[in-house]
Amino acid sequence: MDSDLRSIQQARDLATAAREAMRSFQFTEQAAVDRICKAMVDAAMREAGRLGQLAHDETGFGYPNHKKLKNEFAAAGVWESIKDTPTCGVLRRDEAKKVVEIGAPVGVIVALSPSTNPTSTAIFKILIGVKARNAVIVAPHPSANTCTNEAVRVMAAAGEAAGMPKGLVSCMDELSIAGTNELMNHHATSLILATGGPGMVTAAHSVGKPAIGVGPGNVPAYVDRTADIATAARMIVESKSFDCSTICATEQCVIADAPIADQLRSAMKAMGAHWLTPEEADKLGSQMFRPNGMLNGSYAGRTPQQVGKLAGISVPDSARILVADLAGVGPKFPLSREKLTPVLGFMVADGWHAGCEKAVELLKFGGDGHSVVIHSRDEEAILAFGIQKPAFRILVNTWGSLGGVGATTGIKPSMTLAPGGMGGAVISDNVSVEHVLNIKRIAYHLHDAPAVAQAWKGGPSAASAFSAPGHLPQRSSDAEMIERVVHLVLKEMGR
Template sequence: MNKHDELAHVEAIMARSRIAQKAYESGATQERYDRAAQAAAWAIMEPSRNRALAELAVKTTGLGNVPDKITKNHRKTLGLMRDIKGVRTQGVLSDDPAMGITEIARPVGVVGAVVPSTNPAATPANNIINALKCGNSVVIAPSPKGVASCELLITFIHTEFDKIGLDHDLVQMIPAPGSKAKTQAMMELSDRVICTGSQNNVQRAQTCGTPAVAVGAGNVTVIVDESADLKAAAQKITASKTFDNATSCSSENSIIVVEAVFDEFIAALAAEGGALVDNEAGIVARLWPDGHLNRSVIAQDADKMIEALGLAGRVPDNTKFLLVETKGIGPEYPLSGEKLSRVAALYRARDYDDARAIAERILTYQGAGHSIGIHTAKDARAVALGETMPSCRVIVNQAHTFATGGAFTNGMPFSLSMGCGSWGGNAIDENLHWKHFIQTTKVIREIAPNEPAVEDVFADYWAEAGK
């Protein structure tokens, strides 16, 4: 198929999506939208399908591990369904007689979703469920390595659609082989673009001419201060760092430990499987052999990572991830950036103020807006971070990977896409969720005048500054 035919194929897919969306919205009820969302959710959560998707994802992308992908597919989808249960996304949302305004929920139309290979089933499912819940159709543009998983997911969704009489064209994907041209055409023909993935994709989404909700890069740094429960912090950081082989943008990339508890905390990490290695130059050379991350290391099981880094037999048998002590921050010190592997940079801080300064330098270099973590008994420090750091989230005493994108033990909405605000070049500063898949129409009626006197507005200013 030549380029012209490929783009014509994309145009046909988008046209079918638009027809399906109009029919889906016509005469819609909340029950219709809810059933469609449930169908898409069950398509990935049904245990045998979940396993099939997880196994295929690892096989075709080479990233992560099957048990953790099963857990991710289940928990992220279950949490999302909890979040949207009972949420009104169709019809009249509110009616305020005093203000004369009635607010009505409306779909955005055709959603074009660009999704990454790190979560080739969970992220598309999240976008599809949110889109259907709000009355939209959706077309997925998977990464090249994520095509097979996306195809299987959509097959499962269509099987569920057949049970409740929904049109397959409500959920489609750009077929293989993927290309920037086809993804660009999809984005330009959508009514809203949702983009999760590389910053190159984010940039393309935000300049495609269609309103886009895109998310920034992760490079999570975590502070461990002198008041922290060191054993609990070590357990949480280890569980988070190793989950799905560190594929998550919320995986800890840098750990900053204050001097007063440094040795004790390193011992606590060692007990959990965190091995401290002191050959920074050697690790960097093997992790970035040609200036790019080594595919034999990123998102691999611990034994494969250790072998690829030349550390077989040189670290304890129970090693789950590596700690590499460094002082450098910035492009000349790649350990200070995102590593997508079971490798964490380790920074030794003189005291808490120094730790905070190091964290700010790291985020300013990479990952601004995404999130920062702190393990502390002093909650005021967490609040102060929220007031001063270039970060939309401060995760307190939690396993970062599980907490940032929503957990059953915190109040964040379940998501696989974290908005990073102006710091990360994003339009949103919250977790992507159903509110980003809907728009509203307001019916405005005349009410009694509510015009203040000029004195009511400026009296206190005049008293201080004069007229």
Template sequence: MEEVKNLVEVNVQETVTEMVKKAREAMKIFYSYSQEQVDEVVQAVAWAIYKPGHAESLAELALKDTGVGRYEDKVLKKRRKTMGTLRDLKGVKSVGVINIDVAKGITEIAKPVGVVAAVVPSTNPGATPANIAMMALKGRNAIIIAPSPKGHSTSQLLLNYIHEEFEKIGAPKDLFQILPAPVNKAITKELMSQADFITVTGSANNVHNGQTSGKPNACVGAGNVVSIVDRTASIEETARKIFLSKTFDNATSCSNDNSVVIEAAIYEEMIEALKKQGGYLCNAEEKRQLQEAMWVDGKRNSRTLAKDPIVIAQEAGLIHPDAQAANFFMVEESGIGKDYPFSGEKLAVVLTVYKADDFQEAIKISKDILNYQGRGHSCGLHSTDEKNIEQIGYEMDVCRLLINQVQVFGNGGNFNNGLNFTLSMGGGTWGGNNIGENLSYKHFLNITRVSRVIPEVVPTEEELWGNYWNKYGK
């Protein structure tokens, strides 16, 4: 038995070693590419997923093999994220000299970080690999994808599409590879140990493994988005935005609204507006049934994970006609923490609703929710009160705060905000991450800073300590 185990370990190591070797050989060729050639490679990856029929085939296969999400939304996600990311990368310098600061005598030269290991989740087995690949290849890196076991078939199809495009433009195919099936923890861990740079989007365990691998990394933590609706919000418009965020792709995204905190002055009106969007408000017994269907022995039940609302209704035994026809479900909650599972990330079309006496209490509730889960990731505010908008910016420890936006679309970049498109969002030190911004091509660049002599600038003691001396003396 021990011999079999050792043989498996050797095979895993040899498999990854060979893949990394091929990646490095491809990078040798890629390193000589001009900016124009590099941009063609990025365009090729984008076209591989955006090309008519490709996003549809990838979405269909992902839904078939993972069983999570919604076909139409997966198609939209692949096309929208790809177009947005390509827009962000278009015209950006990432080869050779990318900046010259004459005054400081600094010239910046971009270089690759090396072979990138990208661990991606089953929720986005097509969109996430393509999105990260575009960014990594922009910096002339090679990338090896470690998909989830259920998402392997989708990632493999994406690889086929990308390699078809690479063949057209004469790019080395080994710039983009995926681990062979069956993918498991051992081969994923081995890939992380041999790669030069790691990015992980997915489960807490995978993120922990990436961040403790000893390798440079840009791993991102869990989300648990909470949005505040204050008394000045546009009720109907806000309800529509929350509905869109909550239900997109059956809530597979870390950026969909998990909880909403509503000021008491507009609470009933807001609940009614959410009902008009297809929300079903569970009574106490239905909430209990829903909780039992969603968690078994404290763990999320895969039978209700990112499923259509009718499936959740059936699993929970919600027999009311309105529940059977609902677009999403609402549960009222007052508690926060492990004893109140609805206060955490759910990956389901279930919205947890809190009532706050005023705006200050709404902020406190939101802080408590994020301190329990999702700290650093993001939150939202629906308001027309500039004072509230300013206050929440100072008080909430999150890297993204969206004002009057659809969270699931806006957090990862949108055409109507200034955040770059991505499917991987850092939570900063609040979330235990190395990055706080949206993952971008910049994270896949090493920069050589060439420093030239400039006229000496030496401050006087008075300039440095004058105000201090005047206040406290020498």
């Protein structure tokens, strides 16, 4: 059988098996679901280092130790944020509105995984999916097939040993465009969770299924004159160098407030930032990006020294990142684009109003809706950035990379960062379990029907028709009755 036909057949087989497994899992009680998830987390933590090394060896991206940290974050960090979230049975009871909310799975989730964060993204998507009692089929990036499959195998084996039905978590290994399209379009597929490049995300949004996707993150980092300059310099260099800038929330261009620009430049150099000459920057920009503006994949996720070697530029061994001064933003300035490699732009603006305008230029050029970083002690400037910037993550005095995913900030830990409607996504959140959980609502009679009818006609009761107090029935057996129904359903299924 030809490879594309094998891939199509595998997609069909996995989707069908996943749906059957999900149906047998959909009424599982919370304690059992959490036990299965915890077993998968423990397995991912044990294997985090090995999986990180596999990801580095297969893709050539980043640093093994940094990939290990991302795997640990995707397992333990994400689990800590969702472990107490109820997803099974009765979730909430609103006494005033007489509504009972019940958790339900979405169904079969197709989880498209990128080459930049292949194992950590797979771990993360499996965890939030199974927590909500969904089936998850991971579709790896072709250049990260082996390491992604191994991460999924580790998770599935641990889950099944703890009682998860076989087939609930699986991974394609017969990869082709035709096979991935078959998987996304299959009648058993309920939702596509897409993390990766723009072509793949566009494809996910085009198949006619519900899809949650990401967008590019051309993240500006504004350093205000009120900032702690030494701390800002350290964080920017550390964040940009982390795993060779393969997290989409990583800083892409620094905008330095004019009075502190030279001080910031010196502090960054002391932390390992190597400044390119204008000639070197032009040479690198012309080679790093193709005529259509797409990043040349050979530069992605490489060390500064590897980038220098590819471009024919001398880079010292001490360099942690490469920095290029930029005269503007746009196609004529290729290094003002998103760079999934440790190359950073640097611009100067006088005052936060001017810095604000430069940040908007960068976001509109290639990062609408994603993230922006600000280093400042001026709460007015910080609030202005939050209000005015076309970005849904405004990260204050922190790393862009680990701040955006929720490792160094209080936002939801996630490996999939949605850019909202302005960035082409249906949500603006850090994707987590609530986005792959459906909710049923039992709604009791609340408003008096004649009064409501009068309201439609604009009668005298219009003002009060929808304000009548209501209470859920006070029978103490309500919750017990719902649980008995669930047990009856399970009994009918032979479980």
